[in-house]
Amino acid sequence: MQLRSLSLGIVLFLIVGIQIAAGVTVSDPVINPTGDLTAGTNVSVSFKIDMTPSGSDTFPKDNTLQIFTDLNNAKWVVTMVRDGIEHPVPQEFGRSVYLSGWVLSYPSSVSESLRVSLEGSVPSVTKTMNKTIILVQELDGNNAVIPTTINTRQRTIVNPTDITQNIAVREADLQTFRTHIDNKTQMGVNTTAAEQRYAAAQAAVLSAKSANYAAAQVALGTSTSLIEDGEKLLDKAWSDKEIENAATPIAKTNELIVYFQVNKSITSDPRLSIVVAKKESAEQYLSSAKDLNALGNYAFSRIKAKDAFAKGNESLTDAVNFKMDLMKTSTGGGISWLNTTTLGIIAVVIVIVAIAGYFLLRKKNRWENY
Template sequence: MMKGKGLKRLILIVALLALIVPAVSVAYTVNSMAINPSSGALTPGTTVDLSYTVQEPSGQSTTNDLVMYTQLGSPQWSYIIYVNGNPTAPTQSQSKTLTISGFLLTYKSSDDVSIGVTLSGVAPTVTQTSNQTLVQIYEDDSNGNQIGTPYTQTAMVVNTNDITTAISNANTQLSQLKTDIDEKSALGIDTSAAEAQYNTAQSQITQAQALPSSSYTDALNAITTATTSITNGETLLDKAWAESEIATAQGPVNNVDALIAYFQGNSSTANDPRLSTVITEREIAVSYISSANDFVTNGNYASARSKAEQAYTEANQSYNDALTFQAAVEATWNPFAGLGSVGSIFSSSVLVIVVGVVAVVLIIVGIIIYRKRSRWDELG
């Protein structure tokens, strides 16, 4: 008996709880969503048309309101409630938020209830290009609280000034790249790689300018490609500049190498302390060039140019010291070498005189020999 009474009490409690706890609503589903235009960015003022069906959960009735919202301007809503395929009279609205009362949607749980909706409006004016809500659909309970996750359709609406500004900025950057290319070209720097990037950027900007505003994404992609090419062009130009500075520094190194080889091949100068100074300066210059090349490899072109300038200064010093050493060596066999250009001229004059004297002597000796032979011939 006690067990039977306990079971009856448990059944009664469960039944009471069923009456107290409200049924959980199953969310509406959105079907057959059609949007025109179906793709691409929208320009403010563009007409947008939507049509779709909202299906009420099967097997139950509901008292929740169905709420629909749009950011389109001048919205025109029209909806028809279908009960088991039978339509009610259409209802229109021109507000941004359309609410269909749960009372209008409450039928027997066995009934099939759906709502056919059409919406027409225009893309709104925006201060910056951004996604705007074409339609958002959700349920509100009797207290006005949103239930579940809203169903949302958005589209990008273009602020046409954005693309105009982007094109203008890209053209400004392109013009600066052209100026930089011309400056470096005038210095004899190879600008071919940078020029290729310039041509790519110019082509992309031209393409962006020709696209309609509805092709905002394509235009923006073209501008992005253009600005990337401009950045690459400036980088390549910077690299070419650094490489040119390194090549310039290599010039006096090559010159001094030739003199060092000459001095090392001469026994009288091979071990001269002055040659050691020249070689040390040359080695320092070469180490700077090596560092400059490392900076180029690592993409640090400003540091590469700085090292190349140091290399040029040191290499030039080495070369000038080598020339001074050479002049001193030549002075040991040319007593006029210390007089500079005047000494060179004087030395050349003396050489001419010496050659002339030797020539005269040879002529006189030749005449004497000729006469002696002639006299011998006469004596027979």
């Protein structure tokens, strides 16, 4: 008994399933012209609808077939073909054509299809958007749309103002990028890679001016990507320059440290220790700048590079002052000895000679008096 009930349920399910699955098959519509459309353009459409039998009928008697378009001044030519014989349907005007089950329903043994052609004009739009060129759907007995039967074709209707505005926006972005490149060039930053992206982005914007909407949007999207990529490359080049600047005073300080330690054999002078400590601090900043640069954090990398440059300059200044002190001590020491010791001895000798000369002169004068 349970088996019979189960079998009956399966049969009922299959019957219902056939009715649900029944509907129409729409061939791929031929739409002229192709591509994006603009307001006022005349459009022609042709396609075929094949009826899929529903149980014993080619189309459910209680349902309705709707054919719709967003085109203005729509003129329809619908021809029913049954078993190869054409039966013209009265010409329709307006955006929708309704064909009831009473017209379409025939025994499932009949081969039935509809040949449809449409002419109309593209409606105007306030902004670029998609519009329905053709829609085929089935309505049930309550005029509710059966979702599984919806078959639609849309096209992009272009508002020319949108293209003009989009191009203007990209040109403004391009000019901003140009300014950034020029500023970095004046700073000594290597802008070669950014210049290449700028040239490619400029060419993409130029091509958009003579392209249709879809191609123009692709070109403008490409230009945006190129500008964004170029800005990143420019940012990295700027960071590279700051790192290069920071490395210069550190390298010069290292040369002076070698001079002190090797040429002068100085190892324990506190002035040298200060130079070395500041130089090592600068190197730590520089190492952080390089790591951040490798991670793509160019802004923070530049901050660390500037810290390295400042600390490196402090170290270099101290090293230069230390070297000058050593030179003064070396040359100034002889001058100091000459001014004190030598000149002192000379002064004493002069005094002694003067005293001796004085007494000799008095003695001579005394003998002359006698």
